[in-house]
Amino acid sequence: MRVPVIIPCILSGGAGSRLWPLSRSLRPKQFLPIFDGESLFQKTLRRFPAGEFAAPIVIANANHRFLVGEQMGEVSAANGEGAIVLEPVGRNTAAPVAIAALRAAEADPDALVLIAPSDHLVRDGDRFREAVRAAKPAAQAGKIVTFGIQPSEPHTGYGYIRLAGAAGGVRPVEAFVEKPDLARAEAFLKDGNYVWNAGIFLFSARTMIAEFEQHSPEILASVRRALDAATNDLDFLRLDADLFRAVPDISIDYAIMEKTDRVACVPMDPGWNDLGSWSAVWETFDKSAEGNGSLGEAIYIESRDNLVVSDAALVSVVGLDNVMVVATKDAVLVAAKDRAQDVKEVVERLKVNDRREVREHRRVYRPWGWREEIATGDRFHVQEIEIQPGGAMSEQSHVNRAEHWVVVSGTLEITLDGEARLMTENQSAYAPVGTRHRLANPGRVPARVIEIQSGAYIGDDDIVRYSDADVLGAEGDCGWD
Amino acid sequence: MRVPVIIPCILSGGAGSRLWPLSRSLRPKQFLPIFDGESLFQKTLRRFPAGEFAAPIVIANANHRFLVGEQMGEVSAANGEGAIVLEPVGRNTAAPVAIAALRAAEADPDALVLIAPSDHLVRDGDRFREAVRAAKPAAQAGKIVTFGIQPSEPHTGYGYIRLAGAAGGVRPVEAFVEKPDLARAEAFLKDGNYVWNAGIFLFSARTMIAEFEQHSPEILASVRRALDAATNDLDFLRLDADLFRAVPDISIDYAIMEKTDRVACVPMDPGWNDLGSWSAVWETFDKSAEGNGSLGEAIYIESRDNLVVSDAALVSVVGLDNVMVVATKDAVLVAAKDRAQDVKEVVERLKVNDRREVREHRRVYRPWGWREEIATGDRFHVQEIEIQPGGAMSEQSHVNRAEHWVVVSGTLEITLDGEARLMTENQSAYAPVGTRHRLANPGRVPARVIEIQSGAYIGDDDIVRYSDADVLGAEGDCGWD
Secondary structure (H helix, E strand, O other): OOOOOEEEEEEEOOOOOOOOOOOEOOEOHHHOOOEOOEOHHHHHHHOOOEOOEOOOEEEEEHHHHHHHHHHHHHOOOOOOOOOEEEEOEOOOOHHHHHHHHHHHHHHOOOOEEEEEEOOOEEOOHHHHHHHHHHHHHHHHOOOEEEEEEOOOOOOOOOOEEEEOOOOOOOEEEEEEEOOOOHHHHHHHHHHOOEEEEEEEEEEEHHHHHHHHHHHOHHHHHHHHHHHHOOEEEOOEEEOOHHHHHOOOOOOHHHHHHOOOOOEEEEEEOOOEEOOOOHHHHHHHOOOOOOOOEEEOOEEEEOOEOOEEEEOOOEEEEEOOEOEEEEEOOOEEEEEEHHHHHHHHHHHHHHHHOOOHHHHOOOEEEEOOEEEEEEEEEOOEEEEEEEEOOOOEOOOEEOOOEEEEEEEEEOOEEEEEOOEEEEEOOOOEEEEOOOOOEEEEOOOOOOEEEEEEEEEOOOOOOOOEEOOOOOOOOOOOEOOOO | OOOOOEEEEEEEOOOOOOOOOOOEOOEOHHHOOOEOOEOHHHHHHHOOOEOOEOOOEEEEEHHHHHHHHHHHHHOOOOOOOOOEEEEOEOOOOHHHHHHHHHHHHHHOOOOEEEEEEOOOEEOOHHHHHHHHHHHHHHHHOOOEEEEEEOOOOOOOOOOEEEEOOOOOOOEEEEEEEOOOOHHHHHHHHHHOOEEEEEEEEEEEHHHHHHHHHHHOHHHHHHHHHHHHOOEEEOOEEEOOHHHHHOOOOOOHHHHHHOOOOOEEEEEEOOOEEOOOOHHHHHHHOOOOOOOOEEEOOEEEEOOEOOEEEEOOOEEEEEOOEOEEEEEOOOEEEEEEHHHHHHHHHHHHHHHHOOOHHHHOOOEEEEOOEEEEEEEEEOOEEEEEEEEOOOOEOOOEEOOOEEEEEEEEEOOEEEEEOOEEEEEOOOOEEEEOOOOOEEEEOOOOOOEEEEEEEEEOOOOOOOOEEOOOOOOOOOOOEOOOO
């Protein structure tokens, strides 16, 4: 019998607001480089080395497509035409699992698919892969194998799976259990036959499609329609927006796992943490003797068990215990660590006022690279811009502002009213009010530019675009709803 | 008998670190615009309206001279040649009192001098001036009148004055009392004959000089020598650095007040607060129903009695009480409010490492205006610069970096290798590596410029200066020692 490959399917549609203000809806948790300088998304990609695993299918929100592309490139993750499926809106987990099964089945209905969320931390990749290997025969035999995490504490924030049979290897599942109260969670921990439901599954494409047909045919049918009408765009496969919006917004647990009789479970203990809040992040950090964990520069004076995450400023904590401080350039969060979940309340309040701090950082990613606002004042606006090799901004002009550029590194092609010229390090150029201009990077290394906009009116809406390379978000919605 | 004028002498030599990180040694507490957009220094100047008072003598640290000049200008405080006496180093309070007496006596030995610290808040200027009027006859009659603050609580952080005689008007002083413990402070409050020593005094120049001659002749003599060797520089009178360093570093209380038999006291209650810590600042702020006081944008969720001061970022506080958050662009302080005094410990630790966050903000003041670092990266450095009308930076050149300027508002004269030209809004200029350049503002309004330094090396030390308009701190020392 032919041994089918395992196709990792990385689910990256989430936009968790619980790590605000470091996470923003346009740069959610899975893309934050908070562990050894890499993001959880990148760590997830690295969990599936070529050879043992096929190239991954990534399913992501359309608004994150440049982040996905850039972060995959940084870890040299293999991809190919249509390997990144873009969801125009978030539709919970049933839809992406169906997408993964259908995409895998196109090449081989017996292919095995491993569903892996992109926003969890897994410390021990070897143990994780051991568990996957242990699950493989059962998956080939038609089981949907879920991987349960051995509980280390009576956590009330996760769903549990009650296992049957004897300890070790692949075990039958007796039931999926909703988040318990503390007394029940303690009983579960003592009992020993309960594991955390981490949303990680292995199955053959054929099996999952059959189960969808039996238990949730409307999801499968609507996902098929959105896939059939999808369009290819280099590495991206863009799902049809209207058709995908019609897909039921349901979790895979509810759609399939709680209904199927094919489920089995491999318990594992790979150093898993869902990083569902800042206090969970604190748990994963290396800590000082006083229990303080930091990312960025921090000073503690008579303070214990605190978390500091800072992307720029030096943070000092004096005489406080169990506090978290998350400092970004435009928003600082200071909270009791046991109130970490209530960060959502702050985000809710900001959303009501449509505050930018919810949506994006000062640095925003674009198809051609990124731009970061570094200063705004009366009559001026300064941005740092990086254009990737081959990248080009849209051609545009402005009625009220002039723009100046200073090339800091790399080479830039600037086109002014149709006339192109090359500029390199330390050179500068200038587009007077009304001039059509376009910046592009024809080189092999990123080009870094400082842009100064100056004029009596410097609002974002003073722009006439002659192409759309720069438009982000017109098609998608990744708001924290 | 001729009625002598009262010359307010504003003591501005302090460099209190207790309001760090908003205060820095180069921009201490008295210059922070935290009350109605004005600084305590400016509010102190306004306390002495012309007519009732003569033009003030300001005694300040030489490193703060541009701040002093700018802030006096903003409130249209009268000054004149030599009206701002610059101390090359801090020498406690005896020296500036002697300076004030000697300077006042030059014009009129019978002139009355009112010593007023510049870093206290006085809410009720009318009551303050009433007390001064009440003290005037005694001062004319040769008393040194100190103004005692009626205590509102058993504060252990202030020295006390024990009064003799009956309540009301000018009272004899029985003793100066060191900072008490809580039990004694409570007894003082109950007793009713104790007031806080606020360091505010009224005396005639003749009286104070006589008392110095009697009790601390070496201070008077050394101050006289530093004054005799002082040099005039427009509004500034620069004390001779070496001679002033030789002046004993002693408080006026110790040098005179505790020894003289001429002391008297006028008790007053003018809404005084010495703002000696962030918790004292919190006391003076308007607060929400939950007791939260903010300067800058803050969101509180289930949080009470907190203080937020932010110069840029939105600060959110969740589930915390009695915490203070002070957020600046490069340093964030989060502390228990009852540990406000321990901010000094943070500053001490930073000083050991010669950290810039102790010394200055991203915005630093220069004789010609200010510059603020807005972004630094690999190979570049972006600054916002404001040059005052008539201001000129030093002529300089750099070996490793080019500089670009974009004029955002106003008019700039830029001289490149000796050739001057005018640039106005939206125009830009460029100094290649090695070019001698000089920026000046020949106009009538401030000129705002964005400067981009680019090059392989952008360190501060890559500079050749051809004039010294830009050199700050070479002569003074205002460190927090």
